Each structure stands twice: as C-alpha cells, then as structure tokens.
Amino acid sequence: MPDKEEKTKVFVIDDSVMARNMLIRILATESSIEVVGEAGTGQSAILLLDSIDPDIAILEASLGGGMDLGEVAYRMKEAKPDIKIILVADTNTPSSVAEYYDYGVCDVVKKPYISTKVLKAVEAAAQ
Numbered sequence: 001m002p003d004k005e006e007k008t009k010v011f012v013i014d015d016s017v018m019a020r021n022m023l024i025r026i027l028a029t030e031s032s033i034e035v036v037g038e039a040g041t042g043q044s045a046i047l048l049l050d051s052i053d054p055d056i057a058i059l060e061a062s063l064g065g066g067m068d069l070g071e072v073a074y075r076m077k078e079a080k081p082d083i084k085i086i087l088v089a090d091t092n093t094p095s096s097v098a099e100y101y102d103y104g105v106c107d108v109v110k111k112p113y114i115s116t117k118v119l120k121a122v123e124a125a126a127q
Contacts, residue, residue, distance in 0.1 A: 007034040008126040011054035013045045013072070014038075014088065015064045019111075023058060023088075026115045033122060041065025042072035049079050056125050058109075058118075061089040073103035084125035 010033055014020045020038050027033045037052040039045035042065050045057070057076055061069055073085050087108045107121045 007032055008056060008122065009034050009036040009052070009054045010122060011036060011045070011048070011052060011057040012038045013040075013042070013057060013063065014060040015040050015062075016060070019060065019088075022113055023118065026113060026118050027122065029115065030119055030122075032126075033119075042067030042069075042075075045072060046075050046079070049076060053080075054083060056084045056086060056122060058086045058088055058122075059105075061087050070103055073105060077104040086121050086125055 010027055012020050012023050012027070012035060014023065017040070020040070024035050024038065027035050036054050037048050039048055042063055044065070045059075046067075059069065059072060059076075063069060063072060069087070076083055076085060083104065084106045085104045087105045088111065089108055090111050106125050109118055109121050
C-alpha cells in the first residue's frame with residue numbers, strides 16, 4: 001500500500017460508462033485518491049493492469065464482455081497479488097458473494113452509490 005504522501009491508485013472497472021463516471025467523480029472528491037485507469041470489460045482491465053499498477057480495483061459484479069467476475073478477479077490477483085478488489089453490486093445482485101472473497105474481494109459496495117460508503121471502502125482497502 002502507498003506511503004502517507006502517496007495517493008492510493010484506483011482502477012475503476014464497469015461496463016456502464018455512466019456508472020464509471022459516477023465512481024470517478026466520487027473518488028475525485030478525495031485528494032488522497034488517484035484514479036489511474038478505467039475499463040469497460042474484464043479483458044480490457046486485464047490488459048491495462050500492468051501499465052497502470054493500481055493499489056485497488058473497483059470491479060462491477062455483473063461485468064459483461066466475455067469474462068465473469070470470478071475469472072477477472074482471479075486473473076487480477078494472479079497478475080498483482082497485492083491488489084485489493086472492491087466489488088460493486090446492484091441491489092438486485094444476490095447478497096451472498098462469499099465465493100468471490102476467495103478471489104481477493106475485500107469489500108462490497110451496493111448500488112446506488114453513496115459517496116461516503118464508496119470512500120470508506122477505498123480507505124479501508126488502502127490500509
């Protein structure tokens with residue numbers, strides 16, 4: 001994790017441009033956070049991962065694009081073992097996401113986004 005002077009580098013992955021933009025706006029309100037990348041599919045997220053070197057990935061649970069959440073999370077942790085993954089889930093997504101904790105998911109944030117909950121999850125993951 002980053003030193004106190006360094007910003008926490010966050011990667012936002014969601015197939016909805018509107019949802020990505022909302023998360024980026026929320027994260028931009030905190031000076032200790034830097035959004036280093038965004039992706040709309042799991043494949044593009046995996047391809048970008050090495051070049052942006054994030055501390056935290058915020059990953060949509062129902063991400064489209066040919067890779068399911070488990071595969072994306074597993075491949076991210078395989079490439080970057082220290083990355084923390086925060087899962088974003090619709091209110092319609094089943095509340096049981098225990099299987100994804102095995103892939104490195106450290107927290108779950110439910111939609112609709114509440115700024116304080118998003119920032120608190122990122123802060124906790126950065127510790």
